Amino acid sequence: MRQRIEHDLLGDLAISADVWYGVQTQRAVNNFAITGIPISHFPELVKALAMVKWAAAKANGDLCLLDKDKVDAIVAACRDICEGHLHDQFVVDVIQGGAGTSTNMNANEVIANLALAKLGFQKGDYRHLHPNDHVNRSQSTNDAYPTAACLAIQFAVDPLIETISSLITAFYKKGTEFKQIVKMGRTQLQDAVPMTLGQEFEAFGVTLGEDISRLREVTALLCEVNLGGTAIGTGINTHPDYANLAVGHLASISGKEMKLAANLVEASSDMGAFVAFSGILKRFAIKLSKIANDLRLLSSGPRTGIGEIKLPPMQPGSSIMPGKVNPVIPEAVNQTAYQVIAGDLAVTLAAESGQLQLNAMEPVIIFNILNSIKMLKETCLMFETRCIQGIQADEERCAYLLNQSIGTIxxxxxxxxxxxxxxxxxxxxxxxxxxxxxxxxxGILSAEELDKLLSPQSMLTPQFLS
Known part of the structure; x- marks a missing residue:
């Protein structure tokens, strides 16, 4: 294998001549073999990192802190990465010590080497364009990394909201399909009062719709960033105009309404926006899991349970019991919810563990939020297409249970x-x-009176009583 030698403060290190990253990335790969999940697993994060570096280069160019040829080369490299090139070179494990420094340097080194190639130089020839001196100019990991995280979450949440919206539409369609099917409602797993199956499914859609509004509200908190604060928010090693220029460029490049935090020292240490966002993901996951539980109960049996609905059969359910088909899709939804809830706890603990002017636990915060978004998006798609769309109602069973129930009293x-x-x-x-x-x-009431009082119109909606 061809190799090249790169140098950092710890000395020389041989790395493959073919890779686009450098010595600090290689040290991180050697140090952090924890999850087996590289940062490239989240393309939104890679794209956001490139956009931050792009914006920084433009701001440095505006202030004559970088030569035009270097700015153009960095911007061109970042643009390539935003278009999907070299994502496989973002190899550092998502969980890492150093408050995200390894992720930041992975980005700096890939962008530097790609920019060097555009300028006609060899990888690692940092005399002409350096990862720290040029790509990371006017930045610290402590402002570039959380800014990229805020942007990455915004990129990731847009398709999640689209998938949730599609799932909600599927519930509403079932609500319309089942609107004439009267059944017994239940509280505490006991017969309560009648309702329609349509009302039940429509309620599923309504409760999930509430969380789309909450997601949009909390996402707005992630538009406020500390880019330009550098190490602890004081802006050391930056031009007085750099922060506003950099954030302005980032807003233009990303298409998101990014703005500079009012107090960069506070913004550099506070994880409140991430905690709030994670909390909404947990809230949504809990609701989704509750719905999955309801569907498992309503479809239980098929002959000895409630059995009011039939879930689409997806696979044989047992290696020993012939004919058994399990509610595997709702079960997978439940398990996703458990993981999201666990991820929120990790975010909470990590946010609480911040000390003085920095939170060194940002990598686990960012990993869990992006992982939860990814899992929820795929789970909502699975839930809609492999379960909700194919649900059938057993109208006869609903009517039988209703007539046998004492809840109509x-x-x-x-x-x-x-x-x-x-x-x-x-x-x-x-x-x-x-x-x-x-x-x-x-002889308490006549059959005709009962027909009127126990009709769906009388039992399912408020009525004037005389």
């Missing part, structure tokens, strides 16, 4: 009194007779 309380209704309910429970037959046989 609630609709008669305003007309026969609570005490009388309780007595009827207890009798029905112990004898197995239906509420309808007991009320008619005792």
């Amino acid at each position: 609630t609709a008669l309380v305003p007309h026969i009194g609570y005490a009388n209704a309780s007595r009827i309910a207890q009798t029905a429970l112990h004898t197995g007779e239906t509420v309808r037959s007991l009320v008619v046989n005792e």
Whole structure:
């Protein structure tokens, strides 16, 4: 294997001549073999890192801190990376010590070597364009890395919201399809009062829709960044005009409404926006898991459970029990939710662990948020296409359970009194007779009156009582 020798403060190190990264990236690869997941696993982060470097180069060029040929070469390299080139060269493990320095240097070195190639020089010939002196000019990991993270999350959340919206539409379509199917609603797993299957599915869509609004609200917090604060927010080694120029360029390059934080010292140490965003992901995951639980219950059986709906069969369910088909898609949804909830706890603990002017635990915060977004996006797509779209209602089963339930007695309380209704309910429970037959046989109400009071129109919506 052809090699080249690069040098840093720890000395010389041989690396492959073919790679586009450099010595500091190689040391990080050697040090951090933790998850096996490189930062290239999240293309949004790679793209965001390149955009930050692009914006910084433009600002440095505006201030005559970088020669035009260097600015043009860096910008061209960053543009290539934003278009998807050399993502496989972002090889550092997502979990790393150093508050993200290894990720920042991975970006600096790849961009420097690609820019060198555009200028006609060999990889590693940093006399002409250096990862630190030029690509990282006016920056620190402590402002470039969290700024890239804020941008990456915004890029990642857009397709998540699209996928959630599509899932919500699928629930609404089922709500319309099932709007005439009357069934028994349940509280605490006990018969409650009637509703339609359509109302149940529409409610699933409504509750998920609330979180789209919350995601958009909390994403706005990630538009405020500390780029230009460098090491601790004081802006050491920058021109007085650099921060505003850099953030302005970043907004233009990314198409996002990026703005400079009001206090860069505070913004460099505070992880509040990440905590808030992670919390909304957890909230959504919890709701999604609750819906998956409901579908598992409603489809349970198929002959000895509730069985009001039929989930599409996706695969044989047992290696020993012939004919068994399990609710594997809702089960996978549950497990995704558990992982997102665990990720939120990791974000919480890492945010709390910040010390003085920096939080060194940013890598685990960024990894868990981006991983949760990725998992939720893929899970919502799976849930919609492999479960929700194919759900069928067992209308006969819904009607049977409704007629056998004592829950319909609630609709008669305003007309026969609570005490009388309780007595009827207890009798029905112990004898197995239906509420309808007991009320008619005792002459409390006529069959015609019962038909009116127990009709879907009367039981499913508020009514004027006389």
